[in-house]
Amino acid sequence: xxxxxxxxxxxxxxxxxxxxxxxxxxxxxxxxxxxxxxxxxxxxxxxxxxxxxxxxxxxxxxxxxxxxxxxxxxxxxxxxxxxxxxxxxxxxxxxxxxxxxxxxxxxxxxxxxxxxxxxxxxxxxxxxxxxxxxxxxxxxxxxxxxxxxxxxxxxxxxxxxxxxxxxxxxxxxxxxxxxxxxxxxxxxxxxxxxxxxxxxxxxxxxxxxxxxxxxxxxxxxxxxxxxxxxxxxxxxxxxxxxxxxxxxxxxxxxxxxxxxxxxxxxxxxxxxxxxxxxxxxxxxxxxxxxxxxxxxxxxxxxxxxxxxxxxxxxxxxxxxxxxxxxxxxxxxxxxxxxxxxxxxxxxxxxxxxxxxxxxxxxxxxxxxxxxxxxxxxxxxxxxxxxxxxxxxxxxxxxxxxxxxxxxxxxxxxxxxxxxxxxxxxxxxxxxxxxxxxxxxxxxxxxxxxxxxxxxxxxxxxxxxxxxxxxxxxxxxxxxxxxxxxxxxxxxxxxxxxxxxxxxxx
Numbered sequence: 001x002x003x004x005x006x007x008x009x010x011x012x013x014x015x016x017x018x019x020x021x022x023x024x025x026x027x028x029x030x031x032x033x034x035x036x037x038x039x040x041x042x043x044x045x046x047x048x049x050x051x052x053x054x055x056x057x058x059x060x061x062x063x064x065x066x067x068x069x070x071x072x073x074x075x076x077x078x079x080x081x082x083x084x085x086x087x088x089x090x091x092x093x094x095x096x097x098x099x100x101x102x103x104x105x106x107x108x109x110x111x112x113x114x115x116x117x118x119x120x121x122x123x124x125x126x127x128x129x130x131x132x133x134x135x136x137x138x139x140x141x142x143x144x145x146x147x148x149x150x151x152x153x154x155x156x157x158x159x160x161x162x163x164x165x166x167x168x169x170x171x172x173x174x175x176x177x178x179x180x181x182x183x184x185x186x187x188x189x190x191x192x193x194x195x196x197x198x199x200x201x202x203x204x205x206x207x208x209x210x211x212x213x214x215x216x217x218x219x220x221x222x223x224x225x226x227x228x229x230x231x232x233x234x235x236x237x238x239x240x241x242x243x244x245x246x247x248x249x250x251x252x253x254x255x256x257x258x259x260x261x262x263x264x265x266x267x268x269x270x271x272x273x274x275x276x277x278x279x280x281x282x283x284x285x286x287x288x289x290x291x292x293x294x295x296x297x298x299x300x301x302x303x304x305x306x307x308x309x310x311x312x313x314x315x316x317x318x319x320x321x322x323x324x325x326x327x328x329x330x331x332x333x334x335x336x337x338x339x340x341x342x343x344x345x346x347x348x349x350x351x352x353x354x355x356x357x358x359x360x361x362x363x364x365x366x367x368x369x370x371x372x373x374x375x376x377x378x379x380x381x382x383x384x385x386x387x388x389x390x391x392x393x394x395x396x397x398x399x400x401x402x403x404x405x406x407x408x409x410x411x412x413x414x415x416x417x418x419x420x421x422x423x424x425x426x427x428x429x430x431x432x433x434x435x436x437x438x439x440x441x442x443x444x445x446x447x448x449x450x451x452x453x454x455x456x457x458x459x460x461x462x463x464x465x466x467x468x469x470x471x472x473x474x475x476x477x478x479x480x481x482x483x484x485x486x487x488x489x490x491x492x493x494x495x496x497x498x499x500x501x502x503x504x505x
Contacts, residue, residue, distance in 0.1 A: 016100060016116060017093040023124035024092065027085050027131020030370040031377070034417070035306075036133025037402040040084045041416060043068025044405070053220070053228035057414045059236045062216060062229070063173035064135050081133070081405055088132030091141045096120045098144045099313050102151070102282060106320045115316055115323070118260065122312030127362035128257075128305045131370070135174035136309035142166040143177060144313055146184045147289075151282045155191030160201035161208030163188040168209040172216065175237070176310055179292035185209065187285055232420075239425035243467055244302040251303060256358035258308070259351040261315050263344055264322025271321060282317055289314040305362070373400070373451075376490040380448060381406035383487045383498060388446055398450030400496065412444035422454045424469035432471045439478055447483060447499040458495065 032040060038058055042065035045056050052058065052065045071083040078086065099119050103112035123129065129137055146166040149159055167181030189201045220226040269287065272279050293311045297303055326348070329341035377400055384394070384407040395412040396403060399419065404411055415435075421427050449456045454470045456479065483499040490496055 012113065013097050013100070016096050016120060019117070019120055020093045020096060020124050021089055023121065023126070024085065024089055024129060024132045026126050026367055026370070027088075027129075027133065028082070030131055030367060031374045031402055031406075032081055032084070032133045033130035033370065034399055034401065035135070036084060036130065037081075037400075037405060038416060039064045039133060039135065040068055040080050041401055041404050041411075043072050043084070044080050045411075047072050051220075051223045051225040053232050053414075054223075054225045055414050056411070056416055057232060057420055058416075059232050059240065059420075060135055061172050061175060061233060062220070063169065064138055066216070067138065067173070079405075084133045085131070088129070088134075088137050091138045092120075092124050092129070092132075095123065095141045095144050095313065098141075098148050099316065102144075102148065102317060103320065106282075107324065111323065111327070115320070119313055119316040121359060122257070122316070123309045125359050125363050126370075127253075127359060127366050128308050130306065130366065134306045134309070136176060136306050139170040139174035139177040140309055140313060142170040142173075143180050143184065143310070146170075146181075146188075147282065147285060147314075150184055150187050150191075150285065151280070155188070155197075155201070157200050157204035159191075160185075160188040161204040164205035164207075164209035165211065168211075168213050172213055174310070175233070176293075176296070176307060179296040180289045180310060180314070183285065183288045183292050187281070187288075236420055236423070236426050239423050240419070240467075241300055241302070242425055243423060243469075244300065250305060253305060253358065253362055254303060254308065257305075257355055257362070258312075258315065259358075260348065260355035261319045262351060263348045264319035264326065265315065267322035267325055267344070268318055268320070271325065279321060283321060286314040286318040290318060373494060374402075376494055376496055377402050377406055377450075379489040380450075380487075380496045380498060383489070384409060384446060384448075387486070388500070392445035394446045394448055395444035396448055396450060397456045398448070398452035398496075400448075400450035403448055403450065403496075409446070413438065418452050418454065419467055421472065422467050422469050427469060427471060429471045432474055436474045436478060439475070443478075443482060443501060445501060447479060449497040449499070451494060451496075456497075458497075 027036075031037075038056075039060070042052050042056050042058060042062075046052065046065055046069035050056065052062050058065075067087060068080070068084055071087050072080050075083050075086065096116060096119060100112065100116040103115050106112070107115065123137070123140065143166070146163045149163050149166070164185050167177070167185050170177035171181050185205050189198055189205050191198075191201065217226060220229050268283065272283065272287065290311060293307075293314075297307065326341055326345050329338060330345060332338060381403055384392075384403075388409070390408075392409060393412040394404065394407065394409045396416060397418065399417045401416050403409075404416065413435075415421060421431075421435075447456075449458065453467050454472060456472075456476055479499060482502060484502040485497060486500045487498040488495060489498075
């Protein structure tokens with residue numbers, strides 16, 4: 001191998017990793033989004049000896065909480081959010097390198113590199129990844145690793161056990177990974193028509209798939225958190241799904257972002273149906289994975305752009321036969337098929353322009369909003385740091401959980417954001433009464449009202465959000481009677497108010 005070839009071989013993965021860092025870099029100065037702040041805070045609480053679910057409410061499996069806690073212990077010189085960002089970068093870079101290897105086996109070096117760039121933008125741009133820290137950014141790596149194993153390794157019980165273990169790790173991080181995980185495990189078990197071998201592979205998959213989740217369940221049970229975990233991950237998620245507002249305007253953004261892949265995927269699917277045996281396992285698994293994810297989104301009746309992190313890699317891999325057919329047909333001398341292929345290629349080029357414009361525009365919008373919110377959070381946190389004791393606990397009326405990380409103050413209780421408290425079917429007046437009883441006996445030192453679906457005293461800004469079940473009047477009355485407004489930051493659009501206990505008469 002020549003020096004130039006060696007250099008190119010090294011430059012390719014390095015450039016993809018560098019671009020991953022660049023795409024995620026806004027998270028370093030804009031801070032985490034809502035979800036990422038909660039997961040980072042969960043890692044802090046575990047590191048400090050507390051438990052998820054009992055000491056911090058959230059509706060996700062505990063995988064990322066544990067990963068953040070381990071990362072914070074291994075990198076104590078970084079702030080908790082920077083640790084989460086570094087881990088996001090490592091998982092994203094690992095994901096794109098595996099996808100790139102799969103693409104190189106099917107396309108020319110240049111074409112595969114360009115599609116790798118498309119995939120990377122689709123899983124790491126700010127509009128989708130929000131600067132890092134999301135569960136999907138971590139769950140995608142074990143899923144694509146499992147896809148690699150299913151498509152390249154010889155079938156056997158070891159492969160089935162490994163694929164099931166990877167799938168269970170993904171699901172332990174994100175519930176959204178379940179559809180893809182099921183597809184990949186079934187593919188590993190049913191690798192050939194040998195029924196006795198399939199039975200052995202199935203048993204191995206069960207053993208490999210339950211090992212890590214069982215260990216985590218034992219840890220939760222031993223620390224008394226298993227019941228609350230079931231309540232928050234299963235019961236609350238069911239109530240949350242029931243009040244979901246549907247796909248809304250996010251569906252349009254999703255269509256625009258994925259527009260560049262529509263024509264190639266359509267060509268690929270039509271050709272797969274016409275000649276099934278002409279396509280390899282990766283293509284068929286990518287189709288099954290994509291359909292399973294889309295069906296899951298339809299069942300949940302909700303869509304956020306970060307869900308695309310789990311959909312973009314299989315969609316890119318599924319588009320490969322379509323792109324290949326376009327190139328080969330345009331190069332051919334067959335005029336009958338060359339003309340339609342040329343028109344389809346032109347349509348695809350237009351779609352790429354639409355996707356690029358949408359990705360850039362949405363990234364600009366989300367970064368602008370994150371920048372304004374981060375500035376207000378910094379001001380609020382600085383006031384709390386300067387005017388309250390380090391031991392002061394904070395109750396957050398709203399959803400800006402990042403305030404805990406910036407102010408370095410402990411949450412008053414396990415409710416570190418408002419959504420569970422305003423979700424019909426989960427919250428109730430009795431739960432409000434229980435919380436009020438805790439306040440009466442030991443009131444939080446500081447209450448911070450941040451943007452919320454059900455504000456404390458400010459007017460409601462989003463009347464379309466179905467998570468507006470309001471039983472919180474007794475809490476408002478308690479704040480009026482026992483607290484004073486000490487500071488306000490922001491403006492009418494985005495604001496944060498700090499309330500402190502008023503001196504006793």
